[in-house]
Amino acid sequence: MRFCLECGGxxxxxxxxxxxxxxxxxxxxxCDILWEAHICSVSGRGTGYEKSDWSLAKxxxxxGK
Numbered sequence: 001m002r003f004c005l006e007c008g009g010x011x012x013x014x015x016x017x018x019x020x021x022x023x024x025x026x027x028x029x030x031c032d033i034l035w036e037a038h039i040c041s042v043s044g045r046g047t048g049y050e051k052s053d054w055s056l057a058k059x060x061x062x063x064g065k
Contacts, residue, residue: 027056
């Protein structure tokens, strides 16, 4: 995932979360959205995207980058 599904802005890759379940986090600084990309652990293909319950600012506050 390279661009935000809301505004089209460029996303920053934040890394993996819940590797066992295949979730990779992306953040949009324009929208303050934290996106979760769900990846199939067998094929490595993306299975969908959804907004996290957390904002990007909140994630950075606790896990900072």
